[in-house]
Amino acid sequence: MTGCPFCAAVDWGTSTFRLWIFDADGMVVAERRSADGLQSMGGREGFPGVLESHLAEVSAPDSLPVVICGMAGSRQGWVEARYIDTPAPLDRVIDSAVRVEGVARDVRILPGVAQRDPSHPDVIRGEETQLLGATVAGSRDGLFCMPGTHSKWVRLRAGTIEGFATFMTGELFSLLGRQSILAHAISDMAVNPTDSGFLAAVRAGMARPADIANRIFEIRPAQLLGFAPAGAGAARLSGALIGTELAGAKARFGTLASVDLIASGTLSMLYAQALEATGSAVHLIDADVAVRKGLFAAARRFWDQT
Amino acid sequence: MTGCPFCAAVDWGTSTFRLWIFDADGMVVAERRSADGLQSMGGREGFPGVLESHLAEVSAPDSLPVVICGMAGSRQGWVEARYIDTPAPLDRVIDSAVRVEGVARDVRILPGVAQRDPSHPDVIRGEETQLLGATVAGSRDGLFCMPGTHSKWVRLRAGTIEGFATFMTGELFSLLGRQSILAHAISDMAVNPTDSGFLAAVRAGMARPADIANRIFEIRPAQLLGFAPAGAGAARLSGALIGTELAGAKARFGTLASVDLIASGTLSMLYAQALEATGSAVHLIDADVAVRKGLFAAARRFWDQT
Secondary structure, X not given: OXXXXXXXXXXXXXXXXXXXXXXXXXXXXXXXXXXXXXXXXXXXXXXXXXXXXXXXXXXXXXXXXXXXXOHHHOOOOOXXXXXXXXXXXXXXXHXXXXXXXXXXXXXXXXXXXXXXXXXXXXXXXXXXXXXXXXXXXXXXXXXXXXXXXXXXXXXXXXXXXXXXXXXXXXXXXXXHHHHOHXXXXXOOOOOOOOOHHHHHHHHHHHHOHHHHHHHOOOHHHHHHOOOOOHHHHHHHHHHHHHHHHHHHHHHHHOOOOXXXXXXXXXXXXXXXXXXXXXOOEEEEEEHHHHHHHHHHHHHHHHHOOO | OOXXXXXXXXXXXXXXXEEEEXXXXXXXXXXXXXXXXXXXXXXXXXXXXXXXXXXXXXXXOOOOXXXXXXXXXXOOXXXXXXXXXXXXXXXXXXXXXXXXXXXXXXXXXXXXXXEOOOOOOEEEOOHHHHHHHHOOOOOOOEEEEEOOOOEEEEEEEOOEEEEEEEEOHHHHHHHHHHHXXXXXXXXXOOOOOXXXXXXXXXXHHHHOHHHHHHHOOOHHHHHHOOOOOHHHHHHHHHHHHHHHHHHHHHHHHOOOOEEEEEEOHHHHHHXXXXXXXXXXXXXXXXXHHHHHHHHHHHHHHXXXXX
């Protein structure tokens, strides 16, 4: 049956739409990526049309079932798949999927996870599916770091999400680098993960998180007064923010001795370098692979009756 | 001679222009405020015209001398008044003023102060004049906090600026409150200094600066999950950022047991409440009064030959 479509799987986020067609062994037989995220959706009505048009492009059969994770399941999405609460067994994420009514196709949307703790209220949606994928074949214990616009740190024990924390690191980097006074000191937002200024800033950020709002400001006078080259701004800003995130994660989760890093691309290299430079043993898991494995694991539970 | 113009004094910043006419006793006999800051200047040519038009509005004599502080003395300003270096005696700020060439009137621009320390490069321009004013009649020792878009903390000993640090607190508050995901949780940027949520966030920010990027994110899920009222966002964000600034200032300057706070308006109340709530004894000095006194002290040294 290899090559024969078993299901479609979609990671439907705020800004992106990614679809894969899996065969019964979980191999990808077709793939689509587009900018049809929630931001570009006119309203609830648009969801079935966008999904069907992408399925048509890959000639998916009318009967092919679809599993979806991400913001499509939020209140602003297609159909709300309500948060399940911590402590949240990953298996319960699958069991709590919501079936979309009013469409001919079998479409199921996975829920996010809420931490209903007055001292640390927080939510994730999409990352639970990456965790599911990352742990399908391996450890279901550990501290997971999922960097991004809003970096997520998750403590998993025996396949259960015990607690998590979101850090606005990526959004701070973008806002500060493009729209603050620091924009005058940053000509290029690209950061080289092996840049010595990046790693020095990570170490300083982790060692002295309290003066973060001072140390990032210093990026500009450092150039004005001739202590730093003009091209060093982005690396110093990124390093300072990531280092402060690591200090915060350590304060929250006790130790970063061993970290499972679920990430892709440059971000995976930046965080891997930062974590290793500050003493963590890093186990890197590709984020794209993880979300596909997580979606396929859910699909198997829904539709594999063999 | 009371009421007879002795000099004009201008605080010429990035976004504002403020002018006062002093008599020989330092009393204000006329005043102008406008948005003619550097941002709205077309180029170097515009400076004499803007100054003369404001002087004409208050019927200042053609011979009246003018002292200026602030960004008009920066490289992007009218005439560069180069930074003097730390340790910087306040008297040297006056002695290092630059006289503007090519204008009939005697116009002098006060310099800023640079901290040429590779580990903490920083600059101030305008705050040195507030310090001058704050210490004309009083203590020339102490730790001074000057909150703003870029808050400045300055250690003064025997009338000499030993060192200082800039924190981007105000700019972070504005960027995060208006342009980040937190904007969805903040309907109104006004903060009440006696709001209990503000003070709780200050204390948490000071006690746990490392997880700042997590705690500000939590403002949004706190509302989504029903733990915080919709109107609480700005107070929590402001408190978290100011609390983290206080932690950074303490890490840098050793103790905040006694702080001279140079500020005006709501900001003076927010910082006074925050400092007192975290154990500092606060001496409040009005920032508008301080800059006027500083400019007048300089004018007296330039032109009072009695």
